[in-house]
Amino acid sequence: MSNGSISLALESSSSLFTKILHYTRSKNLPKGQSLHAHLLKTGSSSSCIYLSNSIVNLYAKCHRLSDAHLAFQEIQSKDVVSWNCLINGYSQLGRRDSSLSVLNLFKLMRQENALPNPHTFAGIFTSVSTLGDSFTGKQAHCLAFKLGYLSDVFVGSSLLNVYCKAGHYLGDARKVFDEMPERNSVSWTTMISGYALQRMVKEAVGVFSVMLWERGEVVNEFVFTSVLSAIALPEFVYVGKQIHCLSLKNGFLWAVSVANATVTMYAKCGSLDDACWAFELSSEKNSITWSALITGYAQNGDCEKALKLFSEMHYCGMNPSEYTLVGVLNACSDFDALREGKQVHGYLLKLGFEPQMYILTALVDMYAKCGNISDARRGFDYLKEPDIVLWTSMIAGYVKNGDNESAMGMYCRMLMEGVMPNELTMASVLKACSSLAALEQGKQIHAHIVKHGFNLEVPIGSALSTMYAKSGSLHDGNLVFRRMPARDLVSWNSMMSGLSQNGCGTEALELFEEMLHEGIRPDYVTFVNILSACSHMGLVKRGWSIFKMMSDEFGIEPRLEHFACMVDMFGRAGELYEAKEFIESAASHVDHGLCLWRILLSACRNYRNYELGAYAGEKLMELGSQESSAYVLLSSIYSALGRLEDVERVRRLMNLRGVSKEPGCSWIELKSQFHVFVVGDQLHPQIIHIRDELWKLSKLMKDEGYKPDFDLCLELEGVID
DNA sequence: TTAGGGTTAG
Structure with missing residues (x-):
């Protein structure tokens, strides 16, 4: 026997007990284990239930549940404390499997x-x-009530937490809370965060105020963090500010958790200056504080500041957490900052971060959104079993990069591998169908939506109505739109765009009126749709008044798209000189000019106003247009005017600038197969029959008296070929 | 002389 064991053997059981308690509190497992060995040797634990329970508790608190279980089984006559030590050991692990064991x-x-x-x-x-x-929760609730335990503040608070976490049972939670004979900081915190989880700001702040009224002070930092986490909308920022000030007044400046919750609160309310103020004010910062401000900037669209802050964090010697990295990668995605994104990728590898699921997802998302789809795919292929978020990122990435076929292919593969789609997956796949105008596939996806039990909430409802509308099924598009339980601005905009693109301008304008009537504030996209509808309907006056209304009433500055709609509107109506004046008053930017003069040039061709057409064409030449159609049209106009020298000059300019005409291309989907045609190609297996049919059609046209318009068809072989 | 509840960042 060693000296240590001799001294242990001589110890009284009360001193042994003190030691176990000490090792348990300090989670000193090795010391605890040697003490346990000693007790087994001397047999002193079996005679004393306090000691044997304490051993179970020691292992449970050190997260060694199998050892706790063994020690528990060793106890001959277990009492309620023995059971509680084991039960609470499992419950405190907070895992699903351990909770089932409980x-x-x-x-x-x-x-x-x-x-x-x-x-x-x-x-x-x-x-x-x-x-x-919550079902088992209710049963246990009944039993606790029957046994008369609900007056115990610990039982009440933990029961309160059951109902708060279940979301739909907040009414039950409030009832438990109101009926508690004694409440303390834990009960307050639980009730407040229950409301915060459901974004019930007024109720959360209400409980907070009642607590202030009853207690006269805020007892700890947890109450502050939970009430601050409830506030996430600009209209409540003034309440947030009051609570922030109260936390400073009550001396919680030291609490980094309160500072973090405050920075997050301001950022979510969109008050970035205040978020910055709270950040600077916090006496202690950890990676969460930095993350909160970085993601705050990223989510409010100031990605440049988010990236700057991230490098500042690095220079301050603060290592980022996974959350910081995900936040900054998301900022890169939104900012289209591939170079910075790659730097962050390199940095996280250097710091030794394993490619865990959520970091990998953020990387795949970043590469896909920044247009580097092949690197995104490499990240995706890295994991053998990608989860639904990763699948969705990859599918959405293909859609964003215009590769809708690959997006559809990925979706099919995902289903074959037995991964269940979520609503974002469905929305992305529907977007791919819309872009492909693939109605049949879109209908199949609609069937999946019904089969998987998704409802028509945003974003699925919006994407589905857009798919139908863009594929020409306006009736179905409208049906989906009307059945949506709630519509956001995007839903209205996409339905309007579907109507406008399919020649239903009047209906689009009616929908616009309905939207204003429902109190939905339009954005710049709404006005693009509406101006485009006016243009297609020839409603110049209405268009003008809507264009003015956009900035005067809604404070939206006109963008290129709006100017383009206006020029198109004048052009279609034959008001060509109004269009010219409009461009000259609006086109201060090169890009604007290039787009706007090009629209006028086409309109001049349609109305055979060659003088003005030549004027618009020369403007495009001055601005260095790279569009082949501009050169072809201008030279054909000069040819029609008999100005052959100018024809030659424009041709030379086109060659000099290396502008070449892209071959025309069209495709059609027949029985789930796409048939693609490019000018001059003979690749289609049925090309002979197709040409036969075309020849018959043109003969029919001639017989009916249709004559081709050769006015602007030139001997441009050298240019076009 | 052993055993219990709540909180912030993506």
Whole structure:
């Protein structure tokens, strides 16, 4: 026997007990284990239930549940504390499997006729809320009530947490809360964060105020963090500011968790200056504080500041967490900042971050959104079993890069591998169908949506109505739109665009009026749709007044798209000189000029106003247009005017600038197969029959008296070929 | 003289 063991052997059981307690609190497992060995050797633990329970507790608190279980089984006559030590050990792990073990242990405990006490129920309710099992929660609630334990503040608070976490049971939660004979900081925090989770700001702040009224002070930092987390909308920022000031007044400047919640609160409300102020003010910053401000900037569209802050964080010697990296990668995605994104990628590899699922997803998303789809795919292929978020990122990436066929292919592969889509997946796939105008596939996706039990909420409802509308099925598009339980601005905009693109300008304008009537504030996209509808309908006056209304009433500055719609509107109506004046008053930017003069040039061709057409064409030459159609049209106009020198000059300019005509291309989907045709190609297997049919059609046209318009068809072989 | 509840960042 060593000296240490001799001294242990001589110790009284009360001193042994103090030691176990100390090792348990300090989570000193090795010391605890040697003490346990000593107790087994001397047999002193079996004679004393306090000591044996404490050993179970020691292992449970050190997260060694299998050892705790063994020690528990060694106890001959278990009491309620023995059960509680084990039950609470499992429940405190906070995992799904351990919570299920708790429920099994509770069943065993009842079979062995051991009577649970309030301590037992605290563990039971904690596990039930981890599992989100409100049915078992209700049963345990009844039992606790029957046993008269609900007056215990621990039981009440943990039960409160069951109902708060279940979301739909907030009414039950409030009832439990109101009926508690005693409430403390934990009960307040639980009730407040229950409301915060459901974004019920007024209720959360209400409970906070009642607490202030009853207690006269805020007891700890947790109450502040939970109430601040409820505030995430600009209209409540003034309440947030009051609570922030109160936290400073009550001396919580030291609490980094309060500072983090404050920065997050301001950022979510869109008050970035205040978020910055709270950030500077915090006496201690951790990676969460930095993350909160970085993602705040990213989510409010100031990605440049987010990236700058990230490098500042690096220079301050603060290492980023996974969250910071995900936040900054998302900023790169939104900012189209591939170079910076690659730097962050390199940096995280250097810091030794393993490519875990969410970092990998952020990387795939960043590469895809920044247009580097092949690197995105490499990241995707890295994982053997990608989860639904990663699949969706990859599918959305293909859609964003215009490769809708690959997006559809990925979706089919995903289904074959047995991965269930979520609503974002469905929205992306529907977008691919819209772009392909693939109605049949779109209908199949609609069937999947019904089959998987998704409802027509945004974004699925919006994407589905857009798919139908863009594929020409306006009736179905409208049906989906009307059946959506709630519509956001994007839903209205896409329905309007579907109507406008399919020649239903009047209906688009009616929808616009309806939207204003419902109090939805239009954005710049709305006005693009509406101006385009006016242009197609020839409603010049209406268009003018809407164009003015956009900036005067809604404070939206006109963008290139709006100017283009206006020029198109004048052009279609034959008001060519109005269009010219409009361009000259609006086109201060090169890009604007290039687009606007090009529209006028086409309109001049349609109305055979060659003088003005030549004027617009020369403007395009001055601005260095790279569009082949501009050169072809201008030279044909000069030819029609008999100005052959100018024809030659424009041709030379086109060659000099290396502008070449892209061959025309069209495609059609027949029986799930795409047939693609490019000018001059003979690749289609049925090309002979197709040409035969075309020849018959043109003969029919001639017989009916249609004559081709040769006015602007030139001997441009040298240019076009 | 052993055992219990709540909080912030993506």
